[in-house]
Amino acid sequence: MQYRRLGRAGLKVSELSFGSWVTYGKQLNDDLARECMTAAYEAGVNFFDNAEVYARGQSETIMGSVLKKVGWRRSSYAVSTKFFWGINKGVNEQNTLNRKYLMQAIDGSLARLQLDFVDLIFCHRPDPETPVEETVWAMHDIVRSGKALYWGTSEWSADEIRTAWEIADKHHLHKPVMEQPQYHLLHRNRVEQEYAPLYRDLGLGTTTWSPLASGLLTGKYNDAVPEGSRATLAGMEWLRSSILDPRGIEKARKLAKIASDLGVPMAQLAIAWCLKNPHVSTVILGASRVSQVHENLGALAVVPKLTADVMAAIDAACAD
Numbered sequence: 090m091q092y093r094r095l096g097r098a099g100l101k102v103s104e105l106s107f108g109s110w111v112t113y114g115k116q117l118n119d120d121l122a123r124e125c126m127t128a129a130y131e132a133g134v135n136f137f138d139n140a141e142v143y144a145r146g147q148s149e150t151i152m153g154s155v156l157k158k159v160g161w162r163r164s165s166y167a168v169s170t171k172f173f174w175g176i177n178k179g180v181n182e183q184n185t186l187n188r189k190y191l192m193q194a195i196d197g198s199l200a201r202l203q204l205d206f207v208d209l210i211f212c213h214r215p216d217p218e219t220p221v222e223e224t225v226w227a228m229h230d231i232v233r234s235g236k237a238l239y240w241g242t243s244e245w246s247a248d249e250i251r252t253a254w255e256i257a258d259k260h261h262l263h264k265p266v267m268e269q270p271q272y273h274l275l276h277r278n279r280v281e282q283e284y285a286p287l288y289r290d291l292g293l294g295t296t297t298w299s300p301l302a303s304g305l306l307t308g309k310y311n312d313a314v315p316e317g318s319r320a321t322l323a324g325m326e327w328l329r330s331s332i333l334d335p336r337g338i339e340k341a342r343k344l345a346k347i348a349s350d351l352g353v354p355m356a357q358l359a360i361a362w363c364l365k366n367p368h369v370s371t372v373i374l375g376a377s378r379v380s381q382v383h384e385n386l387g388a389l390a391v392v393p394k395l396t397a398d399v400m401a402a403i404d405a406a407c408a409d
């Protein structure tokens with residue numbers, strides 16, 4: 090495992106990390122989550138991603154109980170959480186980044202995670218109904234309080250990130266240091282084009298999500314929809330059409346041929362491709378079973394196989 094700086098921040102994150110969206114609570118109970126996290130940690134993963142909203146807090150509860158059981162040195166790993174959607178229905182408890190919500194949400198997350206602090210906190214989406222200045226001050230205050238160490242954004246536009254950064258800079262506050270964007274072979278423009286000036290000007294780091302496009306880029310949907318896969322899960326109907334989009338499947342079939350010519354699983358090809366981008370600080374993996382964690386970590390060995398010719402073939406396979 091290699092470690093990359095989180096943008097301009099001093100924190101070093103493993104280039105592959107592990108997240109808990111969908112799986113914790115729905116597919117993984119405490120024991121399976123512990124097996125997956127242990128497999129990742131033993132391979133050098135030092136960052137575990139979470140969010141308040143995942144399984145309405147249950148994902149944090151599961152991760153907290155795993156961390157307590159395994160007893161790893163707290164300084165050897167980083168944990169994140171994210172705020173926006175909330176887990177309660179009150180007017181100041183959901184779909185907001187207002188100060189009241191944020192200052193209370195962090196306490197709920199820490200209690201569920203059984204931690205004194207989290208390493209990274211993210212504003213999970215932008216909130217058009219709260220002044221950015223209010224959010225920036227609240228995130229700064231959480232960091233100042235020691236309940237979190239770094240803060241950032243998820244799926245904010247480049248303009249929104251720059252505005253937040255400039256407010257923090259002007260008032261000498263803790264600045265947003267990282268963004269968590271979707272990034273994979275079929276979804277690349279924002280990370281590659283829109284954010285490009287932010288890497289240069291602000292030293293933005295990225296913790297990227299869904300490297301396998303929810304499983305589509307493993308090739309498992311190329312011929313049929315496997316029973317028990319994400320596309321079949323209750324509550325995931327909204328995602329099913331994008332996983333099974335015929336244009337995506339067609340590209341996945343072409344990618345499968347490239348992977349097979351290289352002699353590697355397609356999942357490893359797709360993850361290794363994300364790692365080739367130096368602006369990616371860490372690729373957050375998702376897995377519903379331990380064998381997937383092992384297979385996906387194998388992507389590290391595939392990076393050197395992605396020569397310029399292979400990268401060009403991949404681009405051609407993914408072209409519209």
Ligand code: NDP
Nearest residue numbers: 108109110138298299300301302303304318319375377381
């Ligand atoms: P992926 O796109 O990699 O999808 C992971 C899913 O694909 C697994 O749960 C599994 O689903 C399937 N899969 C994984 N590996 C394999 C394999 N080798 N063979 C076959 N199937 C496989 O990542 P996620 O969408 O899970 O995102 C990763 C993390 O990113 C999340 O856990 C979360 O922490 C973060 N995230 C952040 C978001 C944000 O808004 N900030 C949004 C989404 C994710 P199954 O077996 O059920 O088919």
